[in-house]
Amino acid sequence: MLRFKRKYTDNTDEQLIQLLIAGDSKAFNELYHRYNQRLLYYFYRMLGNSNEKAQDFLQDIFIKLIDKAETFDSSKKFSTWIFSIAHNLCKNEYRRMNIRKTAEIDTFLEVLPDEQETIPEWHRINMDDFISDLFAELENFDEIHKTVFLLRYREEFSVKDISQTLDISEGTVKSRLFYTRKRLSELLSKYQNAFIPD
Numbered sequence: 001m002l003r004f005k006r007k008y009t010d011n012t013d014e015q016l017i018q019l020l021i022a023g024d025s026k027a028f029n030e031l032y033h034r035y036n037q038r039l040l041y042y043f044y045r046m047l048g049n050s051n052e053k054a055q056d057f058l059q060d061i062f063i064k065l066i067d068k069a070e071t072f073d074s075s076k077k078f079s080t081w082i083f084s085i086a087h088n089l090c091k092n093e094y095r096r097m098n099i100r101k102t103a104e105i106d107t108f109l110e111v112l113p114d115e116q117e118t119i120p121e122w123h124r125i126n127m128d129d130f131i132s133d134l135f136a137e138l139e140n141f142d143e144i145h146k147t148v149f150l151l152r153y154r155e156e157f158s159v160k161d162i163s164q165t166l167d168i169s170e171g172t173v174k175s176r177l178f179y180t181r182k183r184l185s186e187l188l189s190k191y192q193n194a195f196i197p198d
Helices: 013-021 025-046 051-071 078-097 121-138 143-153 159-166 170-187 189-195
Strands: none
Touching (some): 013 025, 013 051, 025 051, 025 143, 078 143, 078 159, 159 170
């Protein structure tokens, strides 16, 4: 009798974790393939741009995925679940190292350009410097503002998905995004003319 190979790439994340729960190791391989670079980048940005720590945390989260797969709530999205685990790992690391910082909303300046806005070609010359400086400034934010920013603008999570991932209200997500964009706009004001034509 012919046996057909399962095409794991055709499965959703949620189907793959159900296969993993049933003991299918190839489903784990596909989830790893889909998420390892995304999670590595997240850990790298959240943990002081340390590649070594990011690699360690990446290994930890995939061990947790194997150990805790059965705790996945099938009514939720896998992406919000796995990033919620990643967030908790980072939060525990912040606590362990006692480097949590507090941030106060003090001024409301112009927001950064909308992520959908097209930047004219002549404005792109400073983008590498801008992105480098943006992430340097983002390092000084506390972990929750940094997480919200990365999930929204790097992972392109919706406000609702961020809310579920971090277990906070959508209003709180919006206010933290608003503050982070405002504060970054202030800190990166030297780039204002790179985005706003005279």
